[in-house]
Amino acid sequence: MPIKETAKIWHNGKLINWSDATLHVMSHVVNYGSCVFEGIRAYQLPSGPAIFRAQEHMQRLIDSAHVYRMELPYTRQELVDAMLDLVAVNETSPCYIRPLVLRGYGDLGVNPMNSPIEIYMANYEWGNFLASGAQEGPVGIDACVSTWTRIAPNTLPAMAKAGANYMNSQLIKMEATVNGFAEGIALDKNGYVSEGPGANLFLVRKGKLITAPIGNSVLPGITRDSVITMAQDLGVEVIEQVIPREMLYIAEELFFCGTGAEITPVKSVDRISVGGGNVGPVTRTIYDEYFGIVKGTKADRFNWLTPVPVAEVVGA
Numbered sequence: 556m557p558i559k560e561t562a563k564i565w566h567n568g569k570l571i572n573w574s575d576a577t578l579h580v581m582s583h584v585v586n587y588g589s590c591v592f593e594g595i596r597a598y599q600l601p602s603g604p605a606i607f608r609a610q611e612h613m614q615r616l617i618d619s620a621h622v623y624r625m626e627l628p629y630t631r632q633e634l635v636d637a638m639l640d641l642v643a644v645n646e647t648s649p650c651y652i653r654p655l656v657l658r659g660y661g662d663l664g665v666n667p668m669n670s671p672i673e674i675y676m677a678n679y680e681w682g683n684f685l686a687s688g689a690q691e692g693p694v695g696i697d698a699c700v701s702t703w704t705r706i707a708p709n710t711l712p713a714m715a716k717a718g719a720n721y722m723n724s725q726l727i728k729m730e731a732t733v734n735g736f737a738e739g740i741a742l743d744k745n746g747y748v749s750e751g752p753g754a755n756l757f758l759v760r761k762g763k764l765i766t767a768p769i770g771n772s773v774l775p776g777i778t779r780d781s782v783i784t785m786a787q788d789l790g791v792e793v794i795e796q797v798i799p800r801e802m803l804y805i806a807e808e809l810f811f812c813g814t815g816a817e818i819t820p821v822k823s824v825d826r827i828s829v830g831g832g833n834v835g836p837v838t839r840t841i842y843d844e845y846f847g848i849v850k851g852t853k854a855d856r857f858n859w860l861t862p863v864p865v866a867e868v869v870g871a
């Protein structure tokens with residue numbers, strides 16, 4: 556899906572024109588992938604646009620940067636405020652928001668610390684990347700177990716959302732795509748279920764919701780956390796446990812979750828049908844709860860939505 560341009564991009568505290576947000580080819584990030592980023596959604600509610608879990612996403616950006624010794628000259632609240640301004644100024648809602656912290660143009664040595672840190676934030680219209688047809692209700696996708704192993708502990712840190720991690724994700728995604736699957740599932744270095752290339756994974760077994768713990772090379776997904784919170788609130792038992800591969804095939808239900816994937820059921824793994832190929836009751840309940848909250852048809856009872864002050868900025 557090609558990017559739909561908006562008017563402005565936030566750069567180091569200022570709004571600049573979309574077309575001016577350019578980088579030199581010899582920037583550190585272009586050569587070595589030295590960046591961390593976030594992916595965030597703003598939803599359109601009857602009350603106006605609102606950002607889903609703004610503080611948690613910006614905290615993860617700060618954490619990712621910290622792992623890579625990139626100290627940001629902005630507080631979490633300042634970054635959230637910048638994001639709210641950007642979404643308001645671009646008048647694009649619903650949208651996807653991409654904050655990006657990178658090592659820019661300076662020195663090209665492997666030591667990144669002599670290259671300047673640049674912070675950008677862009678937003679644009681975007682749908683569901685696993686094409687579950689979120690508007691019409693949940694539709695399952697076909698997935699496969701990847702031959703590529705997820706990034707191993709103490710190699711690239713999985714808790715940091717770094718651009719370089721997505722080279723591994725790209726291998727998983729490309730392999731799945733060329734083999735006719737909508738998505739791949741990566742195992743960790745010990746052969747246990749980890750996650751998708753851009754989403755966390757949950758399964759239902761004996762009515763309980765199970766997901767891999769953070770130690771199995773998964774990104775600590777904000778949607779993952781939201782699913783756990785919603786499930787517990789609805790009385791569904793949630794277990795974070797090491798998942799053997801075969802549990803994928805005998806699961807009653809399986810779904811991906813993430814900012815991009817939202818809640819996307821999986822109807823088969825390696826052409827073995829999961830749960831008879833149907834969307835099961837737990838997935839359906841979580842799906843309805845998630846979309847109810849982000850579309851404003853259910854109360855925002857966990858305080859996950861930050862309204863975008865559109866009127867103030869547009870009228871300014």
Ligand SMILES: Cc1ncc(COP(=O)(O)O)c(C=O)c1O
Nearest residue numbers: 753754755774776777778813814
């Ligand atoms: C590798 C990976 N895992 C999990 C997720 C889900 O995280 P979140 O729910 O915070 O978007 C993402 C998406 O950003 C991802 O790229």
